[in-house]
Amino acid sequence: MSGFVIKGWCPDAWRPMMAGDGLLVRVRPPLARLAAHQVEGLCEAANAHGNGQIDLTARANLQLRGATERSWPPMVEALRALGLVDPDPVREARGAILINPDWREGDDSHGIATELRTRLTDLPDLPSKIGFAIDAGPTPMLMEAPADFRIERGADGDLLLRADGRAAGMRVTRRTAADALIRLAHWFVESEGAAAGRMARHTADLPDWASGDAVPSAGGPPMRPGAHPIGAVYGLPFGRIGASALAAFVRSQGCAVRLTPWRLLIAEGLAPRPATGMVLDDAPILHVDACVGAPACPQASVETRDLAARLAPLIEGRLHVSGCAKGCARARAADWVLTGREGAFDLARHARAGAAPLHTGLSPERAVALLGAC
Structure with a gap:
């Protein structure tokens, strides 16, 4: 026997999962970014309706812990009012979109991810662990992060669509990228990819239109705590921070926050300075x-x-x-x-x-x- 139970699905805000310390409520902020008021509101909800513990996940999501069957509905309503949860549970379930955390407003990553979010209803019903990565910066950052359908910067500078587990992909443009992602997701379902669960385990041959010889650019150095062009990068030990500590930090600095899949948090526009519960060096x-x-x-x-x-x-x-x-x-x-x-x-x-x-x-x-x- 394995000694553990594979749930086969990932929790989200509308479908929490029971853990030993209560219900686990997963939040997927659009573009993995929260304005200062959203951070404060989320922390207030975590304290009022959960146990005040927040986890940053490997998919750049936040998990609020310790909710109960009674406190979960007002928690989700508070998050929905903040714009952190889609009022449509179907759209919320389809919103597993990773984006390179150094995106800038108007760049390729921002534009493609934003379009994909507006077209979530065009996606098919996918296994809950399936996700997208929009990694269209100058150098790919998310190659080791969990995702099944990827937009990346190619070695030749062009954009490419790559199915996870395949070494190469097909060239796309900013205008065609979202269409290609949606089409590939439909192919995955139609070719019985749900039985495999993940793209990397799906052995069906890709259709001709999704095949290509474009290879992604080599990845750059990993993000580290400290100074960054976006702001200050902080490490969260084990990806955990207390809601009160996070709220106090953001309230004192008035900064927006970006999430990463490496248990690092970016405080926009700040110079590095000590903060309770967060680490500023490569400890x-x-x-x-x-x-x-x-x-x-x-x-x-x-x-x-x-x-x-x-x-x-x-x-x-x-x-x-x-x-x-x-x-x-x-x-x-x-x-x-x-x-x-x-x-x-x-x-x-x-x-x-x-x-x-x-x-x-x-x-x-x-x-x-x-x-x-x-």
Whole structure:
């Protein structure tokens, strides 16, 4: 047995998911950007109707935790009034659109993503984990981020549409990009892609019109905490921040906020300055992935984040501490991965959560001793 349950769907605002600490309500801000008043309103809703904890996800969404069956409806109404939730649940479910976080108003990424958002009703019903990436800046940023249909900058400078899992794609223009994305999404459904669940697992040959030899440009350096042309980049340890801390920061600075898929948050127009609950340097804690663990997740049998924080300064490379074999915090392999199983940890190297372990049945203390000696 796997030891965990694959839900097969992702929560959103209209369809929350029950976790160990209450309902999980996912918010997809348009273009992954919130004005200052939207941040403050969202934080107020998180405190009033949830447990005040906010997660930044690998799809640049926000998750408000701790809602109840009674408090969830007023939470969603508050978010809808802020323009952060579509009043149409169908449109909301189709709005999984990643955009390169350094977009500028009027550029290709902004224009294509905006058009796609206005045409969500033209999309077919897709599996809930399916998403789009609009990555049309000078250098692709989202190549490792989860998405199934991608608009990218090609190596020759042109725009291209690429199906995830394929090395090359077809050339498009800013004018034709949204049409091509919608058409490819319909092909995915019509060719029984829903059975595979994700584009990268769908083995059907692409239609001729969607095939091409355009390859994406090489990706640039990863975004880091600190100064950025857009503003100040802050790291959120484990992607978590308290609503009160975030609200106080935005209220004091009056800044809009952009979300990224790397647990980094951009405060627009600011010079870097210290902020409660956020990190301004490339601290070891930002190189650790850890899910919420027990007791917040009913599938986890171990606490994760206290152990991850203890281990962060002791090791080199990427560490993943997962409460179960599902590996929600990190889909890709890590240099070291600790997977919870029946109240203890399995340790694997260069692997994903649940991989064949080098050591089994480790207590937190034994895990610290082993990894601290590496």
